[in-house]
Amino acid sequence: MLERLSQRIDATFLIVILLIMSISIITLYSSVNSAQSYKADLYRKQMLWFVVGTALMILTLLVDYHLLSAFSYIIYGASIVALIFTLIFGKHISGSKSWITLGPFNIQSSELCKVSVILLLATFLNAKRGEKLGFFNVLGIVAIVGIPLCLILLQPDLGTALTYLPIAFVSMFLSGIRFRTLLTLFLIMIVMAPVVWLNLKDYQRERIFTILDPSRDPSGSGYQLIQSKIAIGSGMLFGKGLFSNTQSRLDFLPAQHTDFILSVFGEVAGFAGISFAILLYAILFNRMIDTARVARDRLGLFISIGVLSMIAFQAFINMGMVVGLLPTIGIPLPLLSYGGSSVVSTMMALGLVMNVRMNRFAN
Amino acid sequence: MKMDYRERKEFKDYHEEKRLERRILSIKYLTISILILFLLDFWYLQVIRGKHFALKAESNRLKTVQLRPHRGVIKDREGKIIASSKPSFTILINRERGADLGKSLERVASLLRLDLKELGSRLQKMKNFTETEPLIVKKDATFEEVAVISAHLDELSHVSIQEDFKRHYDGRGVAHVVGYVGEISERELRQERETLGAEIGMGDVIGKSGIEKKYDGWLRGEKGFKLVEVDSMGKVIKEVKERKAPREGNPLFLSIKMDLQEALMDALNGEVGAAVFLNPKTGEIYALASNPSYDPNEFAGHLPSARWKELSSDPSHPMMNRAIQATYPPGSTFKVLIAIAALEKGIITENTTFYCPGSTIIYGRKYSCWKEGGHGVVNLHRAIVHSCNVYFYRVGSMLDIDDIAHYASQFGFGKPTRIDLFYEVNGIVPSSLWKKKIYNEEWYKGETISVSIGQGPLKVTPLQMATFISAIANGGYRITPTFNMEMRAANRPEKIRGLSEETLRIVQNALRGVVNEGGTGWRAKIEGIEICGKTGTAQLTAATASKDTQLLPREEKEHAWFIGYVPYEDPVIAFAILIEHGGFGGEAAAPVAKKVLEVFFKAEEYKKPTMTAHAVDAGKNAGTIVTEN
Numbered sequence: 003m004l005e006r007l008s009q010r011i012d013a014t015f016l017i018v019i020l021l022i023m024s025i026s027i028i029t030l031y032s033s034v035n036s037a038q039s040y041k042a043d044l045y046r047k048q049m050l051w052f053v054v055g056t057a058l059m060i061l062t063l064l065v066d067y068h069l070l071s072a073f074s075y076i077i078y079g080a081s082i083v084a085l086i087f088t089l090i091f092g093k094h095i096s097g098s099k100s101w102i103t104l105g106p107f108n109i110q111s112s113e114l115c116k117v118s119v120i121l122l123l124a125t126f127l128n129a130k131r132g133e134k135l136g137f138f139n140v141l142g143i144v145a146i147v148g149i150p151l152c153l154i155l156l157q158p159d160l161g162t163a164l165t166y167l168p169i170a171f172v173s174m175f176l177s178g179i180r181f182r183t184l185l186t187l188f189l190i191m192i193v194m195a196p197v198v199w200l201n202l203k204d205y206q207r208e209r210i211f212t213i214l215d216p217s218r219d220p221s222g223s224g225y226q227l228i229q230s231k232i233a234i235g236s237g238m239l240f241g242k243g244l245f246s247n248t249q250s251r252l253d254f255l256p257a258q259h260t261d262f263i264l265s266v267f268g269e270v271a272g273f274a275g276i277s278f279a280i281l282l283y284a285i286l287f288n289r290m291i292d293t294a295r296v297a298r299d300r301l302g303l304f305i306s307i308g309v310l311s312m313i314a315f316q317a318f319i320n321m322g323m324v325v326g327l328l329p330t331i332g333i334p335l336p337l338l339s340y341g342g343s344s345v346v347s348t349m350m351a352l353g354l355v356m357n358v359r360m361n362r363f364a365n
Numbered sequence: 366m367k368m369d370y371r372e373r374k375e376f377k378d379y380h381e382e383k384r385l386e387r388r389i390l391s392i393k394y395l396t397i398s399i400l401i402l403f404l405l406d407f408w409y410l411q412v413i414r415g416k417h418f419a420l421k422a423e424s425n426r427l428k429t430v431q432l433r434p435h436r437g438v439i440k441d442r443e444g445k446i447i448a449s450s451k452p453s454f455t456i457l458i459n460r461e462r463g464a465d466l467g468k469s470l471e472r473v474a475s476l477l478r479l480d481l482k483e484l485g486s487r488l489q490k491m492k493n494f495t496e497t498e499p500l501i502v503k504k505d506a507t508f509e510e511v512a513v514i515s516a517h518l519d520e521l522s523h524v525s526i527q528e529d530f531k532r533h534y535d536g537r538g539v540a541h542v543v544g545y546v547g548e549i550s551e552r553e554l555r556q557e558r559e560t561l562g563a564e565i566g567m568g569d570v571i572g573k574s575g576i577e578k579k580y581d582g583w584l585r586g587e588k589g590f591k592l593v594e595v596d597s598m599g600k601v602i603k604e605v606k607e608r609k610a611p612r613e614g615n616p617l618f619l620s621i622k623m624d625l626q627e628a629l630m631d632a633l634n635g636e637v638g639a640a641v642f643l644n645p646k647t648g649e650i651y652a653l654a655s656n657p658s659y660d661p662n663e664f665a666g667h668l669p670s671a672r673w674k675e676l677s678s679d680p681s682h683p684m685m686n687r688a689i690q691a692t693y694p695p696g697s698t699f700k701v702l703i704a705i706a707a708l709e710k711g712i713i714t715e716n717t718t719f720y721c722p723g724s725t726i727i728y729g730r731k732y733s734c735w736k737e738g739g740h741g742v743v744n745l746h747r748a749i750v751h752s753c754n755v756y757f758y759r760v761g762s763m764l765d766i767d768d769i770a771h772y773a774s775q776f777g778f779g780k781p782t783r784i785d786l787f788y789e790v791n792g793i794v795p796s797s798l799w800k801k802k803i804y805n806e807e808w809y810k811g812e813t814i815s816v817s818i819g820q821g822p823l824k825v826t827p828l829q830m831a832t833f834i835s836a837i838a839n840g841g842y843r844i845t846p847t848f849n850m851e852m853r854a855a856n857r858p859e860k861i862r863g864l865s866e867e868t869l870r871i872v873q874n875a876l877r878g879v880v881n882e883g884g885t886g887w888r889a890k891i892e893g894i895e896i897c898g899k900t901g902t903a904q905l906t907a908a909t910a911s912k913d914t915q916l917l918p919r920e921e922k923e924h925a926w927f928i929g930y931v932p933y934e935d936p937v938i939a940f941a942i943l944i945e946h947g948g949f950g951g952e953a954a955a956p957v958a959k960k961v962l963e964v965f966f967k968a969e970e971y972k973k974p975t976m977t978a979h980a981v982d983a984g985k986n987a988g989t990i991v992t993e994n
Contacts, residue, residue, distance in 0.1 A: 176388050229597075232425060235410045235418025248426045252596040273411040277404060284400050291393045295386065303385070307392065318399050325406045 010360045011063070018286045019352065022337040023052050025279055029267045030340060033250045033258055044259050044340055051342045055349030062353030066361060070354070071125045071301055078122040078146070081115040085153040088112075092157070100157045110343035112154045112162045116312055117350050120169055122146055124304035127177045135179045140187065143170055158203070161332040165316055172311035173304060226262065227326050229255045234268035234276075234324065241272030259340040261332055265324045279338070287314050293359040302358035309351040427605065428595045433569075434586030435530055437614030439543055439576060441623040442649075442850065446535055448543050448577070448661075453531035454506045456514055457499040459523045460491060469523040473502055476513050501568075505531055505666045522600060532570070532577075532665040536623050538630035538654050541686040542786075542848065543619075544575020545661035547668075564588055573664070575686075576619065576848055579785045586614030619848045620649035625965055629654045632960035636953070638925075638944040639687035639827040641846070642961060645835035645930050645939035648844035648858070650784075652961070653828075655687040689782075689789040692824035693943060696901030696950065697752045697885075698926045699819030701837065701872055704745060706772040707760045708868040715871050718744045721755035728811050732758045735902070749875035750884035752900060754818050761817025766808050769816060770796035775861050776833045777843055778825055784846045793824040820904055830928050830941035836861060837876070838897070838930035838939045841869055873897060877933045880955075886927060889955040891962060897936070898929025898958065900950035922946040927954030931962055938965055 030045035062070075070077070084102070088111045092099035101108040123146055130139055147170040154163040199207070233249040236242070245251070247269040250258045258266050268276050287310060294306035313336045320335040322328030334341055336348040410418065439448035456477070458469060470488065474481040479502070488500050502524070503510060511526055518524065532546045549571045564587070565571065571585070572578035589611030593601045620643075629640055629652045642652040659676060676684055685691060707713045723739035725732055734740065734754040740747065748756035761769075773779060779794030793799070795816060797808040815821035825833075828846060835844050842858035876897035879886040885900040903924040925947030930939035940958055947953030 172392065176385065176392075178384070229425075231410060232418050232421045234407065235414050236422035238411055238415035238419060248594075249422050252426055252594065252602060254425055254597040256597075268407065268411065273407055273415075276407045276411065280400055280404050280407075284397060287396045287400075288393065291389060291396070294389055303389075307389070310392070310396075314396055314399075318403075321403045321406075325403065325410060327406065 012289070012356055012359050014285065014289050015352065015356050015359075018282050018289070019337065019349075022279070022282050022286075025267060025275075025282075026263070026338045026340070027052075028244070029263055029270060029338070030259055032244045032247055032270050033266050047342075048340050048345070051345040052349075054342070055345045058346055059349040059353035059356070062350050063357050063360065065357075067302065067305060067354060067357045070121060070357075071128070074118070074122040074125045077118045081111070081118040082149060082153070084111040085115060085150055089153060089156055100154075100159045100162070107342060110162070110341075112150070112157070112159060113343035113347040114350075115150050115154075116165065116169070116347055117354065119147060119150060119166065120305060120308035120312060120351065121354070123169060123173050124301055124308055127173055127304050128299070128301040130177065135174060135177055135183060137183055137186065140174065140179065140183050143174060146170075155201075159332075160202070161319075164319070164331065165312060165333060168311040168315040169308050172307055176304070176307055226256050226330055230262050230265040230324050231326055233258075233262075233265040237269040237272040237275075239273050241268075241270050241275055244270060246270075257332075260334055261320065261330065261339065262324055263339050264321065264335055267338070268324075283314075283317055289359075290355050293355050293362075296362050297358050298362050302362070306355050306358050309355045312351060313348060426594055427592050428601075429590050430593055432589035432591060432608075432611040433530060434588055434611035435613040436532060436546070436570070436586060437584035438616045439584070440616065440618050441536075441621045441626075442618060442651075443622065444618075445623045447539055447619065447621070447623065448532060448534050450530040451533045453504075453529050454511045455501060455527045455529045456503040456506050456510065457501050457525055457527060458488075459499050459525060460488070466523055469521050472517070472521055473514070473524055476517060477503060477506075477510055479503070499525075504529075525600070530570075532661075534661045534665075537627050538656075538658055539621070539623075539626060540575075540658045540661045541655040541688065542575055542621060542626075542650075542653050543661060544577040544579075544786075545573055545664035546570050546577050547573045547664050574788075575786060576617070578787055580617055580849070584614040584617060587612040618850055620644075620651065620850050621653075621848060622651045622965075622968075624968060625652040625961060626654065628652075628964035629957075629961050630656075632957040633944075636944045636947060637681060637687075638942070638947065638954075639691065640940065640942040640957065640961075641688050641828050641831040642938055642940045642965070643831055643835065643846055645838035645844065645936050646842070646858070648832075648835070648846045649850060650846050650848050651938065651965070653688050655685070657681050657683040659683045686786065686788075687943070687945075688827045689784060689786055690826070692790060692792045692826055693924050693926075693945075694821070694823055694903040695819040695825045695830060696903035696924070696926050697754075697819055698830060698834075698899045698901035698928050698950075699823065699825075700749060700752065700757050700817070701876070701899050702772055702776060702778075702833070703757055703760055703764070703769065703817045704749060704872055704875070705864065705868055706769050707764055708745075708871060709772070709863055709865065710764065710768055712763045713745060713760055715745055718742050719748075719756045719759045721753050723755075725755045725758055727758055727762050727814055730811065732814060745871065746875045746878060749872070749899065750878040750882055752879075752885045757817045758814050761814050762810070764813060764817065766813045766816065767796050767798075769813070770794050770799070773823075775843075775863070776836055778829055778833065782826075782828050782832050782846050784828060785848055789828070790826060792826050792829055793822055795822040819901060827941045827943045830926070830943070831939060834899075834928040834930055834941060835939040837869065837872055838936040840866070873933065876929065880929070885949075885951040886929070886955045888951055889927065889929070889959040889962070891959060891966070894931060894962070894966060895933035896929060896931045896958070896962065897933050898927055898955065900955060901926030901928070902948070902950045919946050922948050925950040925953035927951070927958050929958060931966075938962070 027045050027049060030048055034042055034045070088102050089099060091102065093101040093103055093108060100110050100112055102111060123143065126142060126146060147166050151163050151166045154166070229249065233247070233255050236249060242248070247266060249255050249269055250266040255262055255265055264276070264279070267279060290306050290310040294303045294310070297303045297306060316333050316336050319328055319331070319333045320339070323330050323333070334344045337345065435450045438446060438450070440446050456473070458466070458473065460466065470484055471481060473479070474484055484502065491500050514521065514524060514526060534540070534543060547570065549565060549567070549569050553571070554565065554567065572581035577584065589609040591608035592605040594603050594605055595601055625642060629642065633640065633654060633656050635656065637656055639655045640652070641650060643650045663672065720742050721734055721740040723734050723737050732754065735752070739755070740751055740753045743751070743753050743756050747753070773794045778792055780791055781789040795812070800806055800808045812821055816823055832844055832846055836842055839858070841861045841864045843861055844858045876899055877895055878884050879900065880889050880896045880898050886898040889896050889898055903926060905921060905923060923946070925944040926942065927950050928941040930936040940961070942954040942957050944953045944957070
């Protein structure tokens with residue numbers, strides 16, 4: 003079994019993942035400042051998460067995805083229970099109840115749930131093979147994505163909730179949707195928009211305003227953006243080098259180890275480094291798309307594209323956020339940002355894709 | 366044709382697969398396009414705008430901390446410290462980072478037991494200033510307050526303690542001389558940027574009055590700076606090498622003798638008034654007092670606006686330096702000037718006599734002498750010694766007002782003495798031209814009569830009076846009074862033109878008689894020292910002239926004057942004393958002179974009749990003064 007694994011596992015995936023992980027560790031290490039002890043062992047913890055993530059990735063790899071698909075309803079159900087459990091017993095961290103404590107770890111159930119949604123959605127769409135999606139099918143997709151999304155909105159964690167949307171939309175786009183249905187969905191969204199707007203927290207609205215005019219709040223959410231740009235920009239072509247990234251080391255840049263880690267890396271490694279990181283993501287995304295194309299069946303295709311839409315969407319939102327194109331809504335950069343749950347869910351999702359690729363020739 | 370079910374299904378699937386392929390490709394191109402878009406964005410930020418952000422990052426990280434210089438110490442002529450800078454601590458809040466400022470504010474307020482509301486509103490007001498300007502939480506914090514804050518500095522991310530200097534004044538009654546310092550106001554900053562220099566900025570301490578203001582540039586020193594690397598909360602991480610040490614302000618030696626100054630304050634004994642003691646040859650001021658006074662130390666810290674209002678609206682005007690800012694009629698002290706004018710004009714001689722029956726009628730009006738029974742036949746000497754009004758009425762009636770005005774301005778009346786203090790007033794020397802200008806009226810001869818005994822529109826400051834009597838003491842040189850001993854050499858006394866030595870001798874001799882021949886100044890007499898002086902009793906209204914002043918309410922009482930110099934032979938000190946509503950000059954002001962002079966001569970170990978070594982020195986430095994013996 004391990005022999006088959008070593009023969010079939012995709013080296014490109016492994017190398018890219020390893021390189022992104024390295025960037026993450028180096029960047030975290032370089033933002034440590036002797037005066038601020040809370041950051042001191044972040045890189046070590048992140049290494050630990052990578053080990054845990056890799057283990058789970060391999061675990062996901064080993065079981066044929068068809069078998070996982072067969073159990074997708076159960077996995078999904080368990081995830082929903084976890085979300086409800088989080089809502090009731092969750093731990094409050096910076097204003098939202100998104101975490102459950104398991105021993106020494108804080109686990110974000112909304113992150114882990116993504117993988118189960120991708121799996122169930124792929125299973126569901128695979129069964130609708132060859133049909134154009136009608137209203138009820140769409141309703142099914144809306145339900146699969148909508149239930150966890152609503153539960154996450156209740157926490158409230160707008161950023162994570164948003165990452166569920168592209169999974170649904172891209173899947174629908176792929177499996178073909180009637181124009182009428184698309185129109186109906188759009189109408190519903192337009193009607194819902196003011197409701198969502200009214201339910202946004204003041205600070206969330208403020209963030210959207212700030213994106214339109216960063217000078218509006220130079221000490222609040224605009225401050226992050228300004229500092230992020232200064233950090234990235236001052237990296238110039240080749241960066242300031244390790245431990246010379248003053249903007250992040252001296253804490254000018256908030257959330258630098260999570261949402262703004264790319265800004266730190268931009269300061270350390272400059273445009274050359276950023277280009278390399280973007281290239282790595284490009285290779286990773288391309289490999290997932292390629293996996294979808296060579297997948298043995300539609301289930302594999304939907305799983306691959308589902309994972310792609312989840313990871314790529316987060317990457318795009320995060321990049322857009324650090325350069326100031328999009329509002330700062332708190333979405334991590336997959337594999338680069340510090341954070342156990344995000345690392346683990348991303349690695350498991352990639353495990354699924356690698357699973358699909360590994361089994362593309364199987365009968 | 367193979368039209369079976371499988372084939373058709375495959376056919377259908379073929380199209381479906383093609384469509385799927387196209388969709389996957391479109392996702393691929395979209396993904397790559399987005400990544401390229403971001404790449405371009407980073408290119409713009411890091412390569413095109415890189416320099417701009419690099420500069421911003423530097424200024425973000427490095428902060429220039431100003432190092433305030435010690436303000437120069439002010440000492441008296443013997444080296445006693447009058448004003449010095451003592452270390453003090455200022456607790457402030459960095460406003461550069463908004464995030465948890467409120468929390469820090471709350472914590473500081475509770476630690477220092479300050480009013481959070483007030484702090485909050487002050488913070489609100491600071492919104493108009495640049496973010497680098499910190500909010501001053503507590504100026505001149507006590508040691509305990511500093512200790513409490515230091516202990517909690519880790520959790521108080523915005524708070525820092527800055528070492529500062531606070532001005533401290535020693536000695537009583539020096540407020541009107543040294544003045545005080547304070548934080549520069551916005552208005553001052555705008556108006557005086559050029560004179561103060563570009564280095565001055567908000568929050569800086571400058572001299573606001575007195576010597577502190579006059580010699581501000583000398584005392585201020587130069588600011589230094591250091592570069593520090595700070596974190597986002599403004600907390601200093603480390604000091605960068607570049608720094609410039611501040612240059613301490615220059616020390617300033619004043620001509621003041623603190624022991625004399627304090628003796629003068631004692632002698633005034635709380636009376637409202639002013640007095641100046643100075644070297645009649647060099648103009649160096651030994652003591653200058655104005656009562657009531659204030660404590661300049663109050664201004665060194667934060668003076669509450671209520672206290673400021675209280676001080677500035679006090680009807681006794683403690684903030685006014687009466688020696689240079691208040692004017693009074695000179696009263697009989699002016700008779701000395703009238704005598705000089707008359708002698709020089711040849712209207713009288715030393716031997717000219719008049720009969721004083723207690724009053725006289727001139728131009729159909731009766732003018733009274735202060736002595737009801739009259740002085741009998743008086744010559745000039747006796748007229749000065751006993752301050753006979755009638756004698757001077759008669760002399761005045763023969764003098765032209767413009768001649769009086771000429772001599773008055775020769776002696777420095779009617780214009781500032783150019784002492785090294787701000788806000789000195791002119792006083793008034795009436796003349797026919799003056800009256801034309803002010804009232805557009807002709808001068809009446811009758812008005813000259815009251816001017817000849819120092820009344821009428823005539824107004825002088827105590828300091829002008831001191832320079833006047835100095836000129837008589839030093840043989841006819843107009844001096845510029847000063848506190849700055851460095852300026853002594855540059856300060857060349859000017860010879861008063863048209864003043865003969867004979868006239869001076871007559872007047873000097875008479876002034877000696879005022880104290881030593883049982884004249885009006887007898888109360889100033891000190892055994893073994895020949896004091897020369899002239900009393901003055903400045904009437905406030907003509908009506909009080911003949912009344913028993915002892916019975917008058919205080920505010921209607923005359924102002925008491927006593928001016929003079931010591932000793933007769935080669936004077937070393939001259940003075941002018943004014944007590945507001947003190948009554949007779951001989952009664953209220955002369956004893957003050959005596960008390961101060963006793964201290965002066967005890968300290969100087971005065972040996973009659975030779976001059977002290979110190980006085981010889983002073984005379985030599987003054988350059989042109991030829992002492993008369």
